[in-house]
Amino acid sequence: MPTPSEHKTVQSRILAYAGAIGWAVVPREEAEKRRAGFPTRHSLHQCNGGQECPPSVSPNSPLSLFFDDLLDAKVREFNPRYSEAEGALLGQFRHFHADIYGNREFVEHLRNRGKFFDHEEKRERDLILIDYDNPERNVYEVTEEWAYHNGHYGTREDIVFLVNGIPVLVIECKNASKDEAIALGIDQIRRYHRETPKLFVSQQLFTATDAIGFSYGATWNIVRRNIFEWKDGAPGHLETKVKSFCAIPQVLAFLKEYIVFAEKDEELNKYILRQHQTGAVDATVRRALDPERSRGLIWHTQGSGKTFTMIKAAELLFRAPGADKPTILLMIDRNELEDQMLKNLAALGLGNLEHATSITRLNKLLRDDYRGIIVTMIHKFRDMPAGINTRPNIYVLIDEAHRTTGGDLGNYLMAGLPNASYIGFTGTPVDKTLYGKGTFKTFGCEDDKGYLHKYSIADSIEDGTTLPLYYQLAPNDLLVPHETLEKEFLSLAEAEGVADIEELNRILDRAVNLKNFLKGRERIKFVAQFVAGHYLTNVEPLGYKAFLVGVDREACALYKQALDQFLPSDYSRVVYTGNNNDSVLLKKFHLDQNQERQIRKSFGKLGEQPKILIVTEKLLTGFDAPLLYAMYLDKPMRDHTLLQAIARVNRPYENEAQEMVKPHGFVLDFVGIFDKLERALAFDSKEINAVVKDIKLLKSLFRNKMETIAPEYLGLVGQNFNDRDIDNLIEHFRDPERRKALFREYKEIEMLYEIISPDEFLRPFIDSYTTLSAIYDVVRKAYTKRIQVDREFQRKTSRLVQEHIGSYGIAEVQQVVAIDSNTIAVINARSGGKTTKVINLIKSIEKIAEDESDDPFLIAMAERAQAVKESFESRQTTTAEALEKLMQEIETDEARKKEQAERGFDGLTFFVYRTLLDEKIEHAEEVSRQIREAFVEFPNWKKSDREMRELRKKVTFAIYAQSDDLDRVTGIVDNLFRLLEKANRI
Template sequence: MSERSAVQNPMLLYASGIGWEYVAPERALALRGGSAGLYFNNILEEQLLRLNPNVVDAARAADILRQLTLLRPTIEGNRDALTWLRGEQSVFVPGERRERNVRLIDFDGLENNVFQVTEEWRQQGVAFNNRADVVFLINGIPVAVAETKASSKPNAVAEGIDQIRRYHNETPEMFTAAQVFEVTQLWDFYYGVTWNTVRKNLFNWKEEIQGDYERKVKAFFSRSRFLKLLHDHILFLTSDDQLLKIILRQHQVKAVERVIERVQDPVKRRGLIWHTQGSGKTLTMITIAAQLLRDVPGTEKATVLMLVDRNELETQLFKNISAYGIGAVKVAQNKNDLKQILASDHRGLVVSMIHKFDDIPAAINPRTGVVVLVDEAHRTTGGDLGNYLMAALPNATYIGFTGTPIDRLASGKGTFKVFGCDDEQGYLDKYSIRESIEDGTTLKLNYTLAPSELRVERETLEQQFLNLADTEGVSDIEELNAVLDRAVVLKEMMKAPSRIEQIAAHVAQHFRENVERMGFKAFLVAVDREACVLYKEALDKHLPPEWSVAVYSSLHNDPPKLRQYALSPEAEKQVRRDFIKKDSLPKILIVTEKLLTGYDAPILYCLYLDKPMRDHVLLQTIARVNRPYEDENNQPKSYGFVLDFVGIFERLERALAFDPETVATAIQNIDVLKHLFTTLMSEAAPKYLSLTRGWNDKARERAIEHFLEVRVREEFFKFFKQVQSLYDILSPDAFLRPFIDDYQALAELYAEIRNAYSTDPYIDKELTRKTMDLLRQGTAVSNLATPATIYELGPAELAAIKDGNASDTAKVLNLRKLLAAKVAAESQAKPFLLSIGERAEEVVLKFEDRQLTTQQALEEFERLAREYIEADAERRRLAVDENTYAIYTALNLVVPDLTVAQAERINELFKAYPDYLWNESEKAKLRAELYKNLRTLAGPSKMIHLANTLLKLQRV
């Protein structure tokens, strides 16, 4: 089945079934006023008048439409479009002598909106034209773009995502107003926000019934849910002065809904949101605050107190709150300021730090309409600060957010007791590390211990750190630093010059051979600020100085050495921005406290750990490397990696005692990967290696024949990607030496098969840098191609293929590649080629589904190739233009005795209605004329199909 019939048409059908009116492409084009149009203009104007009585008249509606048309096709313009959609923009109403907000969508009255869906949306840009499969519109405004791919296509989702990225680059006008996009191949349903196509920000829609396409489409495009998505679940945030657009994921939406429900509960006043590190807790909090503070007629406005525990987080959090558009925000500057804000019964959002509750009066605000959102709630579960907080606001609702609940340990004292007491399971909502890894929200972590001679002496580590009672459950980096400041002997041992020098040399070598070769970056976590400087000086002996930067807090009384490497706030901000970019320096950040929380750098792959840690601080630190990442060549980061110079991971279950699931699910020793690699190479690889023996043309042809079935190919591709990922992590290592030859053979086989069955030319991005380096040692990778490959298509080349010694399968694949390349390169100037391209793809599908034998497929491809070769000569012989010839070739398939004069007569019809693509009246007249002529030529049973075929032809 084709992409259209199996995936696209069902999407349209299911969307229609839940209230999205289907609009045919021809009508959609007319409503837009042509392919350069952005909106269904008449419908948008009608809805503006309907939704804004006494505010918008015909003149103001026209002016609003003009403003929307002038929005820039950029992320900034898209942000402005969302403010229009949310009713945050206004017009001046002379009769009232004031500004009034304008509603483009009625978020409270579902049926007051016009929901429409159309297909084959052709967008004309400045330099390019593109066509989206499906577009969803509300009140004439595109809000979602969907790409549907055939489930039989290998890498169908990746191909669809690449298309969305290309549309952003070539025709950004398509995404001026559209807020989300979807890519599906029937089994998966990926979604994300426009203007953010980074792989880590794409999510697969989860439903209880796996593989139920109808359920996914209807759930995602449920009209009420989609309105809520537009209104509440899309955020524009600023990070390091860069505008970012994100969408709340399903687990975040669920948490928001459960918290809102809990706040409205007349009895229950506590709730714990247990979402693992890296799952977006802060943004969940901001969304909750925004919804709680929304003005609802007839209800009392809430006071929302958001508690954070670090200045750095407070600053970044405040930026995000401002970007979200929450008004009436007050940041408590000190204890007295907080007292005054709470005593005055301020309505709105209050941001504070927990220590400002020290010694605050009891019942300073006894109102029930107070909601306290506590970030990193595990840090407020004990001691006087928590008591002061809850005594000050005795009737408030308390919602705690944590990635690592602490009960010191399972004794009932801590996060569960304080925040989870109203729920039997101890929490209101949980999003586990296992779920996060399954969703691709975070990655697994691998670790290995540094050589024993570089690690901290075990006895001293035990005595001065691991065996201390006050390190158990340590939840704050400052608390950890206080413990380490008392471990004088341990710290001095760790900063011994010879040890620093050896570790720096080891880090430099490991970084060059492992991390830098993959295009990733690293943190070196030192025991304190002085150690950061020592490591900076030592690393500069082995790596270019510009590769590394020390980032730490500076104090006014610092000695000269610390002042020498300290960064100004502006310089630090620039370093943070540059580090996340692949091609920018620095490549290694040396840190001890800063950037271990609140800094998201997906390119960070490796963490060199030389600071004793445990429990929450350890998990929060190593979670810096578990963020998904994919570079511009689609090279993914498969894991995060930790190289432990302390020895903490020697007994990991003790270092992370609070959460056994974390240890079992998310963190594994590199030895586990070595065992897996060995198993794959010894048990699964042999059946593929047998195809690589005697690697001449005939052996390659046999291999190509072996992988003819899509299922067999995809099984091999999946196997190799797993092996390649492991090789990247493990290499270089002497352990790999016995496997190198076999791995190289598998890589070459993968490259050969990938290239043979792809219509795109083979490019390096299919293989990682380490694998490419290995292949280049013995293989000219750029020459990997189907046996007897040719690159031009003419009579001589066709004869050479036909009479050559290559197998029939190789001939089929060669002709398929050539025709695909010719269609892609020449179809805009030669519309008739589109018909050849479509018929070639039909042959491919039938061939791979074994509906055609190899010989039959070869005959079909030869016929199409001959049609291409002879086309120009025949067009010149017939003395017609490209448009007439395209009509002639399309009709000739059904009307064998067609004359040139008949084709010319039909071409004249198209000339008589030049605006048919967007003018509905002209389109109807042209269609009627086509029916008259085609009924005579082909009969009534074929005239409608032929008319539709001709109307789809491009014209030059």
Template structure:
């Protein structure tokens, strides 16, 4: 993957730099930038400010000496963005320094190199590919071969390791990318959660060449570095994001619309959870920073106090200069009338009764958040009347409902030249495919816990005034009149039975997955009732009530009021998997704008529909992945009202817009049953009726083909995701024995064929628990009682009466374990381990039979015995003996004498791994010794020896 990636990058404008040339320009293996290139470009881009080499070196020093952490990464980005300054003595002032030119790609010098070796202290990292702009490393790429089952996970682990072991280099790098055949992912450096890894999708074809060429197009890379990276500081903690593909696309389309003097409208639907707020913020920054827009006014509108504060917090967090918040209708009017420039944040209701033509300037850009509800009634008319020549851009997290066409949102923002009136659309289906959100599933609670269907229809679902309801306050007003329905929902006996059901379901289904839950009650009083009831079935600290406070609340409600500080504490604790509470009881607060990826389950006991329902259930669609790589398979809604009994009434949108938004649990049961039927037909006969060793042999032989193995891993991954969601449903009982057998197969194959991956990494929590408690692995690994991996132990393993296939994999595992345990003290084992891996690869590729492979491994075991015996006779240091054994296997006549001289050189240069000078001197000494010994391929042999000795320390 590495070679074609570089080739395609070169074809779109990057220049390939061989590693030795990159090393020269970096001035050694501790160097970060390409000095000559950066000095030249600094002088070109900053005439009058950076005119001499001394000043350029000063800038380079400041850039490369940033702190080796995310704080330093922010400073490095500020250099790239042109926000840092140098003092110009002749002008007696500070001037901003430009390190790159994002508007003129051809003015920049672009390089890509591979196998870049960087030394940090005692550690060395060697990224597969690094991209430089004007000599500054900006993107690091890790590639994995297509046959690696967990290729992306392995590549991401490498990126994480680079942060730990080469932080000085990573402090300057801004973006990382991972590729595994046609899959291509990217993310921001110093943002190392799996959920922040994004699927790169080109608008055209999805083949590898197209993906690479579109991602590394110079104009796109420069724009990404300067405009699509955001640093946010919240609660004193700095975080970093890079925009996803759909966000970049939307920003560019919005700006294109803003430049068009003939078109003044745009509607952007990016489904809930796909980063709409950061898209809006990036649009605002670009509008204000681009001189082409003539120092404009950007007006950001929201519709509720909480959202206004949230937006302001986000703006502040990303370091958005000066922001003016309209405090009142009068204040907003004065700001607009006085021709205020820059960014203004206001709530939409402050336009109520606003006079016409308050400001007729054309470079006013109005960005409306949650546009599906913000411009209802006459507010849209007042807004457009006050600013008649402004450009209006509506952002919504839910699709436009069927009732809205021709009025409301469409009247203000919809445009005729785009499909369905959207300037940009990122649907629910697309977000699930990309992993931006996870699928949603639902189940109906038992009939005796749900409300009467006839009353639900009459007092709620059949009400015309609720069609397209977009605001929870509007919904609450309707529910206030649904007296019978509310009384049913808050019936004391029902509340207690629902609480008991919720507690049991949470304990048995949600908690074992490691996730958390919301209980959504019909109103604030119901929240209080549920808290008291839930405390009878769960520990009190498991749950917390989060509701807004009323001035005249009775004591039974007032006792659940929270201070602002306490509410913030609960919000933060809920996001952490290891902290309490585990269940939040809510009715209105937190149903919009609150993101907690750990949230998996919503117990829904409040009638909802349309936009309000979509926004609420979207709380559980955020991706989550833990440090072990276990991912949240889906979000889940347990419906105690019966809303999902009639999805067409609950979600009045075009069917293609809400396609796959939420699926019933019965669909998953059908899929699980179908897959188990396939497994019983195609997979389980492999082991049926066979003793353990024969069963294991059959599985290993059947799955020697890599493609066949990959298909099984994908099959079992989907199957266990279904199991994770369904367990412990009684529906699973007839399948449990067979499912355990498939889990054993998966464990065996991962252990045998994917030794670099932790075996349990492929298991979700419930399957991992099942494997730990109920299943035994077939046989892979040394037999019980083999405490130490001695020569004799390996020989017993080779001579055991197990089937040959079993012996092959047991010997391979034992040799791998031996190299891992003893390689540091006995580096000669590294070359034995390398040959074992080559034997294993040939076996997997069917280039050798089982018997041939077993013979080759037995020869290695015999070689191990000979090496141990020789080591006792020949008095050499462990490193020198490793050289001796390597040269002996290469047929070098005077191997012992050569090894002794190499050992002396190693003693002369003990810090050759850390010191560039000692490393160079050792190479020279090594070349001389090898030439004196008459070896023809001196450089090749020397490099192989140094690579072996380097690996001695991991």
């Protein structure tokens, strides 16, 4: 049975679903006519002595990235005073930079913040492109096969959605039967960005789907950690996902509200708010405007984008008609967040924005009834007069509400603004000790389950927003004695539910015996030696960085001195707040603001020093460094402070160039806190189970998989990987479902190995694991094409395989042979079965097509070889039949070389000639020479839009003179240029 095509299984269905929710489906041919540009928009133009020129080769059709007529008409409808000439706006758009900055500029226009000059009134006006207030006035269209060529590269997007003639959303469709289908789709989106960036000046969103998964993201941000799965319905419910994600109100909301640009480390980034973020924003605005309720608690776990959620909620609330010129206080708890918060708010284009830098300034703004957004900190409310502003449309959004509103400061705040609405945001759940009081009572009192909106740790890990955490206890002789830890920390009532690290420090200051043990000079030396060894063996080989958390500032200084005995001094730096009265030892590691800023920046960069930061308070909250992988914990913590601290290591990280994908975060506990996990983290058990796991559990899981799953695969190799073994493996895994099962199981086992290694526990499994890795390597090389989002091996496994693979004497799966007159003889003479020969021939044809990519014959042959491969894998073709077809391809290619030489044709002319013969076009030789002359006439067709258009026109009419079937001719020309463009791209 033939496999379903990409178009039938996905593309056509999406078009149908889009049509059902209000998008007008525009056939490809009609779309191409409408992209022809202003000179030909009403009729076909004349060319070649009065003959009508086919619309598919209209000179302007490759240029336009819009439906020009519709865009111009809607601009004039929405802007009655707009009087520029036709095409003026499109010309302006074409001058936007083809990068993220041009994309940001286009977003501003899509949000109606562009400008045009009103010549009658001699002033600027806002340029309206989309009517968000009356969405029925807009035109919503969808089309397929959206082709574009920039003179160097050609791109054809599967499905494009347009609003008022402007492409805003692209969907890349893949067949679910292909391995890594969505990954391939996303890889194509990446290629489009590299090769035809002009497409993504106006396009804001992309999705990739295989009818089972539905991944989405924002253009110009195509790293894996920022590509998400749309959650609406079970996997495979394509109709549900399309009708929710592509719903007209949803697309308009994305365009108008939920795409955010922000600078980080002087680099512009683009983000799309995810479903949990938009849900919280909507809930916040609704609650704030609810006349009956004025409290709400939002728990979005650490690292899930809480800051952007708050900023967007503040913006929408400020602009909400029902808010009636409100005052919005954005309250944060750290100085370093203020500047970033202000920059991000300013980027939204908000004019009414104030920074309350002092208590006096905050009091004045509230007393003067300021309307707008105020960024401030909770301590600025100290001693604030009661009732300083009693207006009800004051909305207070409070970051880290579990600690910022405790005690007197919260009382001052709520007494000063008695009628305000308060929405608390927290990155940690409410712990068991606080239900019915504190944060829960203050903010969660008006919701049945305590939360206005919730995005839990488990949700975050499932979505890939954050990574799972694993812990390991240090050797017993380095752990704090249990009695001391229990008496001076765990059993103290005042240590329960502590949310503020300064309060934690005060508790620890009274734990004299505990601190003396932790800072014992001999112990510090042994811990430093252990940390150095563990980092060099376990962490540095992966490319990641680490925190060493000391009990106080003195401990940090002592650890720095000790660590320098075992590691180069530039490996580590100390970061803490210095005081004028500090000892000589503490002052030795004081930093000024510039030094600290540079250390933070360098720590976040791959390959730069320092690799280890020694901290005790600073950086344990709010510091995001995705390269941070390991935390060496030597400070007693619990509940909120512990959760916040270990969350530093759970940020996803990937680096395509280095093939790094961070699998998890790791905590090595030198205190013994995790030995009493249920007391250290007094939250609901289902939350704790998602937070952090003992590495012992992973060892049990690894053992189970190696003893129950691995033997099935290991049994497939009986001759130490000789030719017969290789052939058997390739034949066995010919079934795509078997391959998927192997890849899935192996990647789980590999991940476990990477987490556990190095560890003596693994010694009995090394041989079997290496053999399993070799089996995976053979099958992967035989059947998959490497793509950016797929990794061969993780780093530790890669080293292991490199060290041991030679001992197996594995026959090379990809024994590439030269494609020439000797190929068939070489293949027949080689050892190995027919299955391996099929794979090697396919790989060889693919390689020569890449190496000699200017030869369209080889590109076409590689496509036919791929078709043979797909037929072979689906068992529509036997091994012998597949081998015979590939041999025929080799013979045909040799025959064409001879005929080409005999006729004296160059490669291009002969390729055109053979194409025309195959299509039964009369006078093929004469027509091919005419086409060759056209290519000579336009030598820069690969780089020039104008020459490309003229060349296509001449090629089309050379063929059209021998056939009056325009559709057929257009198809021949499209396929001809597709192969030529593909050859150029490779």
